[in-house]
Amino acid sequence: MMISKADCKKRMMCEWDRHDGIIMIWPDRPGTWGRISDELLEDFLNVYSKIAESEVLLLAVRPGTKDRVRDYMTFHGMDMSNIRIEEIDYDDSWARDISPMILIGDDGRKSAAVFGFNAWGGSYNGLYQDFDKDADFAEKISGLLSLDTEIIRRPDGSPFILEGGSIHTDGQGTLMTTEACLLSPGRNPGMNKQEIEETLLSATGCEKMLWLPRGLIEDETDEHVDNVCTFARPGEVILAFTDNRNDSQYSLTEETYNYLLNERDARGRKLKIDKLPLPNPIYVTKEEADSIEAAPGEQPRLPGERLAASYVNFCRTNKSVLVPQFGGENEEKDHKAIEILGRIFPDKEIYPINAGRFLLGGGNIHCLTHEY
Helix, strand or coil: CCCCHHHHCEEECCCCCCCCEEEEECCCCHHHHCCCCHHHHHHHHHHHHHHHCCCEEEEEECCCCHHHHHHHHHHCCCCHHHEEEEECCCCCCCHHHHCCEEEEECCCCEEEEECECCCCCHHHHCCCCCCHHHHHHHHHHHHHCCCCEEECECCCCCECECCHHHCEECCCCEEEEEHHHHCCCCCCCCCCHHHHHHHHHHHHCCCEEEEECCCCCCCCCCCCHHHCEEEEECCEEEEEECCCCCCCCHHHHHHHHHHHHCCECCCCCECEEEEEECCCCEECCHHHHHHCCCCCCCCCCCCCCEECCCCCCCEECCCEEEEEECCHHHHHHHHHHHHHHHHHCCCCEEEEEECHHHHHHCCCHHHHCEEC
16 A cells, blocks of 8 residues: 555654654674674664664664673663663664654654565665565564554555665655666666656655765665765755765766756755765775675675775764764774764764774665664
């Protein structure tokens, strides 16, 4: 059943709406994270604790592991008073892409739109082929949160494939995505661009869709928008950008910048564009590639592979902005990103997060989190 704007008068929750909480998932997939080290978990705990300062952290863990995870977190000094641990099975830890889309009604009540998930491309170019648990995750979360739920479907009745990281909204009728992702043959074959747009505008309560041409080069999600551009607020976007013409990303971001210059949002406004510099290219080392234990049907990490590093992949809590930091040759750019975001969000604490291990896993802080 498809959501009708006329029937429900709902809109997709935007990231500056006040959150009841943020969903995250405990990391344990060897093909994504390799050996689950204390260093990796320390980075996750840093994100968990910062979220829990301002809202509930809803943390999904494997069935039978709740007590062990709670004990580990307590031993490492976590304040558990604002942390809700729930046993829900899953395949990987990318909460942004497998959680329900939260809708807000005119009366302020929240509900959920549930989309299909096929590991970023299914049999065409998916990152793993056994994704049934991730595909069921959104409905289970919706049930835990006692949300009325709609399943968004294609014309043939099958679930409409969509990951949370592939769209952004401004809360005032504008939806933003990339053509590279939503028009990929691995998402919704048999549907053209207009049909995809109509489905998403109906499902999210939006009125206009911005189709950015591209995302980040070698982004294994088929170039999710949350790695290249986001709304700061209505009428203003933050764009990952490089002015280095020798960087293969240059032409892609230049094309996206020119597209945004000539577009207007659903309210007819020209967009203010804040440029956030891209990190210097980060490549997988042989040691890092060897540490990943890919299962059959799962894409391995390869030495020399460029990772899709971006400061735009940040997470907003009710009080703070959690910003990826990459260190090494990017230390100066790390500081620059903090400085720029501090100007864009003067009312928020800008909080740096060591994110290199998240990046090696294939995403970053925004990808690991989903507000509700």
